[in-house]
Amino acid sequence: MTELLERLSSDLAARAAALQGTVAAIRLPRERHVSAIVWPGDALVASEQSLPEREQFDLVLPGGAEGQARLAGRDPGTNIAVLRLSQPLAPAALAPGEARAGALALALGADGTGAASVRLGLVNHAGPQWHSLAGGLIERRIALDLRLVRAEEGGPVFSAAGAFLGMSTFGARSRVLVIPAATLERVVPLLLKDGRVARGWLGVALHPVAVPDALRGEAGQPSGMMVMSLAAGGPAAKAGIVAGDIVLSVNDAAASGFRRIAGQFGPERIGRKAALRLIRGGTVLSVDAVIEARPAA
Amino acid sequence: MSAVLRTAPAIALKVLVRATDPARRELLRRLVVDAGHLPVDSPSAADAVLSDRLPAEGFASMPEPSPLFTPREVEVLAAIGAGLTSKMIARRLAISPHTVKFHVESLLRKLGARTRAEAVAKAREQTLRNTVEF
Numbered sequence: 001m002t003e004l005l006e007r008l009s010s011d012l013a014a015r016a017a018a019l020q021g022t023v024a025a026i027r028l029p030r031e032r033h034v035s036a037i038v039w040p041g042d043a044l045v046a047s048e049q050s051l052p053e054r055e056q057f058d059l060v061l062p063g064g065a066e067g068q069a070r071l072a073g074r075d076p077g078t079n080i081a082v083l084r085l086s087q088p089l090a091p092a093a094l095a096p097g098e099a100r101a102g103a104l105a106l107a108l109g110a111d112g113t114g115a116a117s118v119r120l121g122l123v124n125h126a127g128p129q130w131h132s133l134a135g136g137l138i139e140r141r142i143a144l145d146l147r148l149v150r151a152e153e154g155g156p157v158f159s160a161a162g163a164f165l166g167m168s169t170f171g172a173r174s175r176v177l178v179i180p181a182a183t184l185e186r187v188v189p190l191l192l193k194d195g196r197v198a199r200g201w202l203g204v205a206l207h208p209v210a211v212p213d214a215l216r217g218e219a220g221q222p223s224g225m226m227v228m229s230l231a232a233g234g235p236a237a238k239a240g241i242v243a244g245d246i247v248l249s250v251n252d253a254a255a256s257g258f259r260r261i262a263g264q265f266g267p268e269r270i271g272r273k274a275a276l277r278l279i280r281g282g283t284v285l286s287v288d289a290v291i292e293a294r295p296a297a
Numbered sequence: 298m299s300a301v302l303r304t305a306p307a308i309a310l311k312v313l314v315r316a317t318d319p320a321r322r323e324l325l326r327r328l329v330v331d332a333g334h335l336p337v338d339s340p341s342a343a344d345a346v347l348s349d350r351l352p353a354e355g356f357a358s359m360p361e362p363s364p365l366f367t368p369r370e371v372e373v374l375a376a377i378g379a380g381l382t383s384k385m386i387a388r389r390l391a392i393s394p395h396t397v398k399f400h401v402e403s404l405l406r407k408l409g410a411r412t413r414a415e416a417v418a419k420a421r422e423q424t425l426r427n428t429v430e431f
């Protein structure tokens with residue numbers, strides 16, 4: 001038994017030591033820092049929400065050398081930011097793997113001096129794809145059964161076998177989530193190329209409302225989304241949508257929940273038609289709008 | 298820092314930390330900070346306060362709220378928020394004062410509020426949390 005525990009302990013320490021070249025520190029004001037993943041192609045990947053809005057960042061690279069990086073792009077939708085290193089750096093190999101609920105996970109953070117801090121926990125939850133509040137699609141919902149301090153956010157998460165599961169970040173109530181490797185592999189090249197991720201956009205702020213009883217039969221559903229405001233000159237405004245309209249469906253996706261209609265605004269929809277069914281002034285009508293790319297914030 | 302945050306109105310801060318869109322955040326920053334709700338004396342101090350608070354909210358998924366209000370109730374809420382009396386609301390929406398009271402009762406019940414002011418405050422927070430841009 002003692003032997004087993006010692007083996008587990010020394011194997012974990014060896015694993016952490018072998019992986020510490022994957023994590024760097026991004027310096028913040030007042031002696032603070034956040035963590036980032038050393039990415040192939042002289043890039044760093046970090047948690048978008050943890051980075052201040054700046055162009056240039058000072059780093060502590062694995063091993064302790066100082067470095068600099070420029071912002072290449074950020075995507076609040078998937079919470080991914082990418083920095084381009086000012087000097088080449090040989091990245092440690094990241095072999096992607098799949099998270100399984102109940103499996104052990106190692107979360108690495110940068111300690112700010114060039115070494116890694118390490119956390120061990122279980123994969124608490126490994127679920128299907130989800131949409132963030134900012135509209136991004138995340139390939140899997142992964143939550144960890146461990147705590148991080150803020151300096152460790154943005155570091156890599158590995159399985160017990162050393163497979164790369166993704167990037168750590170804080171969800172609601174400081175729960176530790178993982179942005180999966182698959183999402184990073186999809187989004188990082190886009191950010192390196194364009195600096196942003198294109199996303200379909202209608203230019204409306206929607207709030208769920210109940211459909212009035214008198215119109216429920218005709219509407220065919222108990223709830224919809226009221227247009228609270230419109231972006232001036234946006235696709236919805238151009239199509240004649242006005243504040244107060246109640247959207248019932250977008251391209252046959254019932255507007256009974258945000259997640260349902262979020263699927264209608266992926267990058268592949270840009271330039272395509274959005275067929276809207278809505279209630280205005282007590283009648284149900286159809287309006288077509290053309291989905292545009294969401295303008296840079 | 299915590300003393301500073303304790304003196305800030307809870308709802309304003311909550312709204313502020315939830316705003317992910319930079320334009321909206323800037324607007325809210327101006328509303329909350331420049332209106333003197335955050336006792337800080339420079340924009341950079343304000344940003345430091347805000348950036349300390351921001352990650353507390355975390356990277357959230359799209360809310361899936363259960364609806365909530367009828368379109369009429371939304372209109373009545375907006376009117377209460379604008380300071381209108383039942384009579385004025387009735388005139389504006391072309392309904393009877395009795396019907397206005399019916400909608401107000403329903404709103405108070407749904408929001409678990411005892412007064413109209415409490416209903417407006419609760420609804421405002423809920424509306425901001427449950428409004429998503431597409």
